[in-house]
Amino acid sequence: MYILRLLQSGSPQAYRGLLLVTCLSGLSNVVLIALINHVAEQAEQQVPVGLQMLLLYLCVFAFYYVADRASLRQANQFVQHRLSALRLRVVGKIRRADLRAIENLGHGDLYATVAQEINHLSQSFPLLVNAAQGVFLLIFCLLYIATLSLVSFLVMTAFTIIGLYIFWLRRKVLAEAMEEVYVCEAAMLESVSHFTEGFQEIRLNADKNDSLFRHFAGVLDRLETTVIGVGGKWVVLLQFANAFLYALVGLVVFILPMFFEGYSDTVYKIVAVSIFCVGPVTGLTAAAPIFSKADVGLGHVFRLERRLDNRLGGAGHAVTAPEESRFRGFRTISFEAVRFTYRGPDGTPSFTSGPWDFALRHGEIVFLTGGNGSGKSTAMKLVCGLYAPDDGRILVDGVPVTDESRQEYRELFSAIFPDFHLFDRLHGLEDVDPDRVTALIARMELADKVRFENGRFSSTELSTGQRKRLALIAALLEDREIYLFDEWAADQDAHFRDVFYSELLPDLKRRGKAVLAVTHDDRYWHRCDRRLHLDLGKMSPVGDGMGDS
Numbered sequence: 092m093y094i095l096r097l098l099q100s101g102s103p104q105a106y107r108g109l110l111l112v113t114c115l116s117g118l119s120n121v122v123l124i125a126l127i128n129h130v131a132e133q134a135e136q137q138v139p140v141g142l143q144m145l146l147l148y149l150c151v152f153a154f155y156y157v158a159d160r161a162s163l164r165q166a167n168q169f170v171q172h173r174l175s176a177l178r179l180r181v182v183g184k185i186r187r188a189d190l191r192a193i194e195n196l197g198h199g200d201l202y203a204t205v206a207q208e209i210n211h212l213s214q215s216f217p218l219l220v221n222a223a224q225g226v227f228l229l230i231f232c233l234l235y236i237a238t239l240s241l242v243s244f245l246v247m248t249a250f251t252i253i254g255l256y257i258f259w260l261r262r263k264v265l266a267e268a269m270e271e272v273y274v275c276e277a278a279m280l281e282s283v284s285h286f287t288e289g290f291q292e293i294r295l296n297a298d299k300n301d302s303l304f305r306h307f308a309g310v311l312d313r314l315e316t317t318v319i320g321v322g323g324k325w326v327v328l329l330q331f332a333n334a335f336l337y338a339l340v341g342l343v344v345f346i347l348p349m350f351f352e353g354y355s356d357t358v359y360k361i362v363a364v365s366i367f368c369v370g371p372v373t374g375l376t377a378a379a380p381i382f383s384k385a386d387v388g389l390g391h392v393f394r395l396e397r398r399l400d401n402r403l404g405g406a407g408h409a410v411t412a413p414e415e416s417r418f419r420g421f422r423t424i425s426f427e428a429v430r431f432t433y434r435g436p437d438g439t440p441s442f443t444s445g446p447w448d449f450a451l452r453h454g455e456i457v458f459l460t461g462g463n464g465s466g467k468s469t470a471m472k473l474v475c476g477l478y479a480p481d482d483g484r485i486l487v488d489g490v491p492v493t494d495e496s497r498q499e500y501r502e503l504f505s506a507i508f509p510d511f512h513l514f515d516r517l518h519g520l521e522d523v524d525p526d527r528v529t530a531l532i533a534r535m536e537l538a539d540k541v542r543f544e545n546g547r548f549s550s551t552e553l554s555t556g557q558r559k560r561l562a563l564i565a566a567l568l569e570d571r572e573i574y575l576f577d578e579w580a581a582d583q584d585a586h587f588r589d590v591f592y593s594e595l596l597p598d599l600k601r602r603g604k605a606v607l608a609v610t611h612d613d614r615y616w617h618r619c620d621r622r623l624h625l626d627l628g629k630m631s632p633v634g635d636g637m638g639d640s
């Protein structure tokens with residue numbers, strides 16, 4: 092069970108402390124029941140209830156109240172800590188993973204698993220704590236019954252074990268059905284996302300709209316059938332638990348007195364205890380579907396973590412920037428026979444970039460051209476170290492880049508890819524001079540749209556071209572030695588495209604930066620020092636200087 096695995100991942104001290112207070116809460120609960128039984132017996136024998144007994148009752152009640160509260164609070168804290176630790180651990184592994192690993196796992200799945208599943212468990216937790224307390228109470232109730240009648244204890248314990256075993260088997264069936272609910276819910280969420288993300292397309296095309304809606308209705312139908320199926324299994328479980336309790340009490344009341352002398356004296360006390368067990372047993376059964384759902388979700392998180400571990404190969408690679416990079420101030424980066432292949436899930440190669448050779452020198456502007464799907468973006472990701480080459484070498488001034496030094500190497504680059512992400516604040520640039528940012532906003536001709544306030548841009552609700560300019564501001568502030576632009580100018584108007592090629596790129600060159608830019612703008616090809624062309628992943632130089640076109 093994944094929930095137990097989660098709990099055991101905490102510090103043994105905290106785990107033991109939690110078990111202790113939960114035990115104390117269950118124990119004091121049973122002592123209360125015993126006291127009630129005792130007082131009822133005295134009343135039946137017409138013995139007046141003394142003040143001492145009342146005080147004892149109040150003391151035990153106070154103890155129970157405090158222990159129960161402490162148990163619930165500690166359990167809540169303990170589990171929330173474990174969930175936070177799990178989130179931190181998994182996100183920590185995601186941030187250390189290679190881009191290929193993340194692409195293979197799927198961004199959507201990653202997000203859903205980390206954000207939704209853990210959240211779900213966090214929200215359903217109070218019910219689960221209640222159910223766990225019920226288990227402790229059941230154990231102590233049985234122990235109390237042992238003090239009343241050993242025979243009843245043995246019979247009831249045997250029955251309880253059989254009952255719990257059957258319950259466990261049924262719970263497994265429920266868990267399997269829950270796995271199907273999980274799949275159906277994921278399909279439903281994906282289907283809903285088509286309505287929100289493809290809203291413009293469906294509002295333009297009624298047939299598409301209808302077809303998507305029919306598909307959604309089908310997905311919803313399957314989800315409903317599966318959830319109803321789970322509900323049916325849960326009803327069976329709930330009925331079983333109730334029937335089991337009544338059968339047990341029936342056994343105690345009708346059958347056992349037939350066989351054991353003097354048993355009828357204690358039977359009403361045992362019945363009273365059994366009735367106290369109804370609440371916990373019902374709580375346990377009621378929590379079963381939530382428990383199964385949380386366990387299934389947690390299973391997905393653990394499986395994701397294992398897949399990340401496999402890709403990270405142990406501790407993973409560092410993500411922290413070294414104080415003094417050995418690659419800083421580079422003169423030439425050489426790519427020797429670099430080759431990289433995308434593979435499908437079954438390992439079949441789908442596209443190969445390379446082998447290619449080229450050298451990127453400090454302070455030069457290189458343009459990369461090629462048709463759609465020729466491998467320009469793939470080459471850019473290989474150049475900046477987001478992909479590690481399958482073959483070949485990358486050398487910085489003769490020093491090979493290895494797995495260990497790859498992060499140091501990446502720190503040379505700032506890149507803006509077509510699917511760039513605009514962060515809500517300038518992460519990593521917390522001490523930036525706001526006047527500098529404001530000046531750059533003005534230079535990007537965004538002064539009437541955006542302000543820099545409290546470490547963030549006032550708005551990111553901009554056109555794609557304007558958003559790319561904001562991304563460029565962040566890249567310029569990073570002040571790295573190499574700039575990669577993957578079709579950056581494609582979304583700019585004619586005026587700003589000109590600013591980019593005629594002012595911004597030459598400015599970077601003047602500052603000694605190297606630039607590698609993917610471009611289709613043949614009007615500006617004379618702006619580069621060298622142009623490289625890609626065709627089916629193979630790279631070749633075109634001319635060797637300005638005006639090569």
Ligand SMILES: Nc1ncnc2c1ncn2[C@@H]1O[C@H](COP(=O)(O)OP(=O)(O)OP(=O)(O)O)[C@@H](O)[C@H]1O
Nearest residue numbers: 194433441442461462463464465466467468469470
């Ligand atoms: N993450 C990926 N997984 C598998 N294959 C990929 C992936 N990204 C790209 N490819 C494949 O690699 C090939 C080259 O893609 P790439 O994006 O590098 O080309 P491109 O020249 O940048 O194309 P475009 O000009 O259309 O942006 C394509 O056939 C594409 O299907």
